Amino acid sequence: ALNFAWDLPGHGYTKNDAKPTYQVGLTQYNGSTGSDEFSDCGVFVATVMIASGADTSYPKRGTVVQQPYLDGSPKYQSLGVITSTSQLRPGDILISSSHTYIYVGPQPAINGKSYNSVAASLGDHVPQADNFYSDGFRGYHLK
Numbered sequence: 363a364l365n366f367a368w369d370l371p372g373h374g375y376t377k378n379d380a381k382p383t384y385q386v387g388l389t390q391y392n393g394s395t396g397s398d399e400f401s402d403c404g405v406f407v408a409t410v411m412i413a414s415g416a417d418t419s420y421p422k423r424g425t426v427v428q429q430p431y432l433d434g435s436p437k438y439q440s441l442g443v444i445t446s447t448s449q450l451r452p453g454d455i456l457i458s459s460s461h462t463y464i465y466v467g468p469q470p471a472i473n474g475k476s477y478n479s480v481a482a483s484l485g486d487h488v489p490q491a492d493n494f495y496s497d498g499f500r501g502y503h504l505k
Contacts, residue, residue, distance in 0.1 A: 367480035367489035375401035380488040406482040441501035
């Protein structure tokens with residue numbers, strides 16, 4: 363996840379805004395096309411899961427498809443609704459009905475800013491540094 367995401371926020375949403383490793387990785391491992399695929403959070407999480415080999419069957423796009431997959435797959439342990447980072451470990455997937463991201467654990471501060479997760483946001487930004495926020499997100503450990 364860290365290899366595909368910028369370690370600072372402030373990036374656009376097009377292919378050219380994405381980190382070069384993600385430009386290659388999305389094309390090679392996911393191939394999703396359509397509406398702003400380089401800023402799609404579900405495409406990002408899927409690309410990470412597929413490229414890393416952690417789960418090559420992970421649905422390539424869409425939190426509405428990915429949530430039921432996580433719930434029904436024996437590969438994942440549901441943590442329920444997350445309220446604290448103490449419940450998480452690096453690599454955990456956080457997902458709601460409209461957004462998903464990856465917890466990476468506390469990262470060293472850059473320009474005085476630290477972060478603990480990475481995410482893309484459809485039509486807003488390519489994968490970049492983010493921070494955990496509790497707003498109805500469910501968490502999953504890969505078993």
